[in-house]
Amino acid sequence: MKFSRLILANLFRKKTRLILTIGSFAVALFLFALLGVVNDAFSRGADVVSADRLVTINRTSIINTIPLSYRDEILRIPGVKYITHNNWFGGVYQDPKNFFPQFVIDPENQRQVFPELIVPDDQWNTFLKDRQGAIVGAATMLRFGWKIGDRIPITTTIYGLAGKPFEFNIDGVYHGEKPEDDETQFWFQWEYFKESVPNSIQGQVGWYVVRMANPDDAPRIAKAIDNMYMNSPYETKTETESAFAQGWVKQFGNIKFLILSIGTVVFFTLLLVTGNTMAISVRERTNELGVLKAIGFSDRIVLGFVLSESIVIALAGCVGLLLAVVCIPMVGRALAGLLPPLFVTAKTLAYGVIAAIAVGFASGILPAYGAMRLSVVSALRRV
Amino acid sequence: MIRVDGNGAAGSLIQVRGLDKTYRRGNEDIDVLQGLNLDVDKGDFVAFMGPSGSGKTTLLNLMGGLDVPTRGTISVAGDEITHMSRGKLTDWRARHVGFIFQMYNLIPVLTAFQNVELPLLLTKLSKAERRKHVEVALSIVGLGERLHHYPRQLSGGQEQRVAIARAIVADPTFLLCDEPTGDLDRKSADGVMELIRRLVNEHGKTVLMVTHDPLVALQANTTLHLDKGVLVGRVSQREALHEIQQTHSG
Numbered sequence: 001m002k003f004s005r006l007i008l009a010n011l012f013r014k015k016t017r018l019i020l021t022i023g024s025f026a027v028a029l030f031l032f033a034l035l036g037v038v039n040d041a042f043s044r045g046a047d048v049v050s051a052d053r054l055v056t057i058n059r060t061s062i063i064n065t066i067p068l069s070y071r072d073e074i075l076r077i078p079g080v081k082y083i084t085h086n087n088w089f090g091g092v093y094q095d096p097k098n099f100f101p102q103f104v105i106d107p108e109n110q111r112q113v114f115p116e117l118i119v120p121d122d123q124w125n126t127f128l129k130d131r132q133g134a135i136v137g138a139a140t141m142l143r144f145g146w147k148i149g150d151r152i153p154i155t156t157t158i159y160g161l162a163g164k165p166f167e168f169n170i171d172g173v174y175h176g177e178k179p180e181d182d183e184t185q186f187w188f189q190w191e192y193f194k195e196s197v198p199n200s201i202q203g204q205v206g207w208y209v210v211r212m213a214n215p216d217d218a219p220r221i222a223k224a225i226d227n228m229y230m231n232s233p234y235e236t237k238t239e240t241e242s243a244f245a246q247g248w249v250k251q252f253g254n255i256k257f258l259i260l261s262i263g264t265v266v267f268f269t270l271l272l273v274t275g276n277t278m279a280i281s282v283r284e285r286t287n288e289l290g291v292l293k294a295i296g297f298s299d300r301i302v303l304g305f306v307l308s309e310s311i312v313i314a315l316a317g318c319v320g321l322l323l324a325v326v327c328i329p330m331v332g333r334a335l336a337g338l339l340p341p342l343f344v345t346a347k348t349l350a351y352g353v354i355a356a357i358a359v360g361f362a363s364g365i366l367p368a369y370g371a372m373r374l375s376v377v378s379a380l381r382r383v
Numbered sequence: 384m385i386r387v388d389g390n391g392a393a394g395s396l397i398q399v400r401g402l403d404k405t406y407r408r409g410n411e412d413i414d415v416l417q418g419l420n421l422d423v424d425k426g427d428f429v430a431f432m433g434p435s436g437s438g439k440t441t442l443l444n445l446m447g448g449l450d451v452p453t454r455g456t457i458s459v460a461g462d463e464i465t466h467m468s469r470g471k472l473t474d475w476r477a478r479h480v481g482f483i484f485q486m487y488n489l490i491p492v493l494t495a496f497q498n499v500e501l502p503l504l505l506t507k508l509s510k511a512e513r514r515k516h517v518e519v520a521l522s523i524v525g526l527g528e529r530l531h532h533y534p535r536q537l538s539g540g541q542e543q544r545v546a547i548a549r550a551i552v553a554d555p556t557f558l559l560c561d562e563p564t565g566d567l568d569r570k571s572a573d574g575v576m577e578l579i580r581r582l583v584n585e586h587g588k589t590v591l592m593v594t595h596d597p598l599v600a601l602q603a604n605t606t607l608h609l610d611k612g613v614l615v616g617r618v619s620q621r622e623a624l625h626e627i628q629q630t631h632s633g
Contacts, residue, residue, distance in 0.1 A: 002504050009492040291488045294449060295502050295549070296477020298470060376449045380484070 003301070007308050010285070018313070021277050025317020025359075028270045029352050033324030035259045036348035037332075040180075042255045051215040053113065055244040056208040056225055059235035065204035066234045071106075074210060077224050079217040084109035085205035087193065089186075091154035091166065093144070100140045102154065102186040104193040104206075113211045116177040117185075123148070123172025131192050134168040137183035138175050143333075146170055154186075159197045166196070179343065209241070267359055274363035278310050282367040289371050290379025299372040306368035307361065314360025321352045385429055385605045387614050389420035396557065396589055397423040397446060402455035404441050404612070415441045416612040419455070423557075428583045428590045430603035437609040439593040440561055446591060447480045447559045448472045460556055477505050481550030483579075485562035487542040489534040495521065495545045496530040502553040520548040523586075524578055540571030547578060557589035558582070564599050576602045 011018055056074070058064035068085065075083050087104035107128055111119065119127075119135055127133040136146065146152065153165045168188055176183050194202050212221055222238040229236045239247070249255060282289070289302055325344045332342025389400060399421035406413045416438045423429055431439045444450040446457055448464050456465045459479060467475060489498045499520050503513040521527050524544040534542050543563060550558055560579065564572035580602050582588040592603060600606045608616040 002510075005497065006490075006493065006501075006504075009490075009497070013492050287488065288490050291482075291484075291490070292501070293473065294447070294476065294482050296473055296505050297501075298473045377444050380449075380488070 003305065003308075007305060007312065010281075010305070011309055011312060013285075014281075017277065017281075021274060021313050022316045022319070024270055024273055025314055025356060026320030026323065028266050028359075029317055029320030029356055030324050030327075031266055031320075032263055032352050032355060033321050033344050033348055034328060035263050036351065037324075037328050037342050037344055039256060039259045040345060040348065041342055042249045042252060051218075051240075051242075052212045053241040054210040054212065054218060054222055054225070054238050055241050056210065056236050056238040057206075057244075059226075059237045062207065064234075065201065065206060066208070066236060068203045068205050070229070070234075070236070071205075071208065073228065074208060074225055077221055077228075079212050079214060079221050080210055081213045082109050082112040082211040083208055084113040085190075085208050087190075087204075087206040088158075089154075089156055089188075089193070090158045091156040093152065093154050098144070100137075100143070100184050100186055102188070104190055105187045106190050110187065113209050116181055117174045118177060119172050119174045127171040127189075130169055130171050131189060132167055132169050133171040133189060135172045135174055135187040136170055137185045138173050139183040140186060141170075141173050143184075148172065159201055161196065164196070166192075180345075210238075267355060271359050271363050274310060274313065274359065275366060278306065278364050278367040279370075281309070282306055282371050286374065286379050286382045289374055290376050290382070293374065293376045294380065302374070303368045303372040306371050307364045310364025310368075311357060311360040314356040314363075315353075318353055318356055321349055324352075325349070385424075385427055385607070385617070386422040387420055387607065387617060389422075394424075395422040396425045396427075396460055397421065397591075398456075398458040399446065400456050402442075402445065402457065403453045404438070404445060404450070405453045414612055416445070416452070419612070419614060421607075421614070423589065423591065425589055426583065426587050427605070428580070428603045429592065430600035430606040431591070431593045431609060432595065432597070432600050432606055433609035433615075438612040439609055442609070443559050443561055443591060443593050447482060448476045477502065477553070479556040481553070481555035481558040483543070483546055483550050483558060483560040483563045485565040487534070487539070487546045487566075489542055489545055489549075491534050494531045494533055495526060495537065495548075498534070498545055499548045499552050501549060506553065516552055517548075520552040521545070523551065523582075524548045538571070539567050540574055543567060543571070543575050544578065547575070547582075551582065551586075551588070557591065560590060560592040560594075562593055562595065564594070564596060572596070572599065 056066070056070075058066050065087075071083055071085060074080060084106045086106075089102035089104055091102045092098070093100070111117075111124065117137075123135070127135055134152065140146070148170050150170045152168045152170060154168065155161075155163065155165045166188075168186075174183070174185075174187075175181075210221065210225075212218060218240050222240070225238040226236050292302060293299070321344070329343050386395075399419060402416050402419040402421075403414070404416040406415060415436075419438075419442065431442065433439050441450065445452050446459075448467070452465055456463055458464070459475075462475060462479075464472060464475060489495075490501070493501075496517055499517045500513055503516055506513075508516065518527065518530070521530060524547050526541060526544050526548065529537065529541065529545075534545070537545065543566075547563075558579075563579065564575055567575060576599055579590060579592070583590055583604075590603075592599075594600050605617060607614055
């Protein structure tokens, strides 16, 4: 602590350079947080899924349907506790840019399979009695300023229903148990959907979600389901909800690799810029470092000074992370519906701080080592 | 008592024996100091004079533990410093040597107080104790009112006084002054030399000084002349004064 004044005095020696260097860190860390948030948004499905759930889809593709009759057969497999089914509705509310996911649900079992998405009982009971009822995620309610009791028209272009508007009554709102839970979905009744679609689709569901008594049974149950329908017209593919979510994200391309590549380039550039700045800073005060050594400051203390300076700059650059905490949710709200909820997690912040310290250390180590090895006599000769 | 014959008393504060320093430039060896012997007692004030390249500053650097000799030994207060490791030598310098440089070499981003405090940061003194020491050192050099001035706010003479305060604040065994007045006008130089003289007379400091200025060397008890790395002459204060008077009358 007694050296802190010297370290700070050296840092503030060239204020413009200090501000620009901290600014470089701040911009890089802001970008880091943004990339982290996008990555989180895409992989959140895989992160927040429950370990005790399986997803069964048509083996050919998720856009192909599977018979409703499978429900009771799957439910009889030992270890299966609950099963529910969903269909993708693909509707448009007023304008295609107002996207949010709408699911046809099985009201009897939805809450048993997804207990983390909480609907108050009174609202749920109203929904059960209302053929045109809908339960909407809190984020979507907020996005469109909807209230319970509002009547919402939605049209879909699939299932041969083009141009035919569906009217829904908002009977309730669900909230996620955790902040990362998806609160953008729109649920409505299977019966309402079934009576509107052509006969060929009436007995078909998009996918099943199975809740198991014991997550350890996942491989056995998945195998049992798929074996049951092997060589049938509707073969199935069953996997854990996590694997399903990861597969879904993969359809967007290798987001993680892309983000990692951009992040690596940004931090490598930052490393070079900061390293160069620190090298210039050390070269400018070679004589002063020589004086410090002459009066008894050890090589290690001198090394510590230079390293401390670069790490302090890096930590000051963490203001970029704070900016991200404030700004990214605003961006998220502006993009609501296009991406899952955007927010900076504590994990991203912690990684950001660690990355900043690592870059600060790496950019300072060579100049610091040079300062440490500096010969006093030759340093004193330099003016 | 200064001796240059290698037969000084065992109790001399500084003992230099058979000191050689050779630098290698390309394929050529350059002998900067050759077989130098020197004994300096506590409280002595020695000036080294000689032409450029005669080895004065190299000798000072070697005695201050800033450089290591090619051959020979240097002992200070019983510590043989020529074989100390780099780290031990740094510790030794902090405890025993006060440096005064020609260009003052203050840290420009620190105030006079903070510059003088630097050597004390390496000690176990508390903040309050450090403050007391710094105030005493700055009052000795007559800058007790300039604690919070930055070097750029001081004159050259005042900067050198701050550098002297920094050199004495940790109460070192001896002071090494490399051209302490080389960058000052005559008036400021006289003030600085008067101060160094007081440190010797009133505070019992041992001072080794390199200078080109005979008037400055006159302040020392003894002036040693170096030429091509060899001590070629020794002049007492009285002899030096006579020499200067002759130069001016001639």
